[in-house]
Amino acid sequence: ALEAEVKRLTLKLREKERSEREFRRKILEYAAEIKVWKKKYEMQKLAAAVEISESKGNEEEISDIMEQLNNAAEKLTRLDAVKDLKLLQ
Numbered sequence: 001a002l003e004a005e006v007k008r009l010t011l012k013l014r015e016k017e018r019s020e021r022e023f024r025r026k027i028l029e030y031a032a033e034i035k036v037w038k039k040k041y042e043m044q045k046l047a048a049a050v051e052i053s054e055s056k057g058n059e060e061e062i063s064d065i066m067e068q069l070n071n072a073a074e075k076l077t078r079l080d081a082v083k084d085l086k087l088l089q
Helices: 002-088
Strands: none
Touching: none
């Protein structure tokens, strides 16, 4: 009877050890998955931040280019006017 009880308890202990190993493995899998999702989230957040900063930079750049184009157009208009005056003389 004592031997049977020892055998039963040994089997129960092995089963608990096996399930503990399984739980640890699952915990490690979940931890790895969490790291992957966290990294994806950080990269997505970074990409969004880059897009925002690029669009802000582009607005300044665009208004700068528009100003340069307006200045160039004014100069061309003046040059055309000077040419017209020279032709009239």
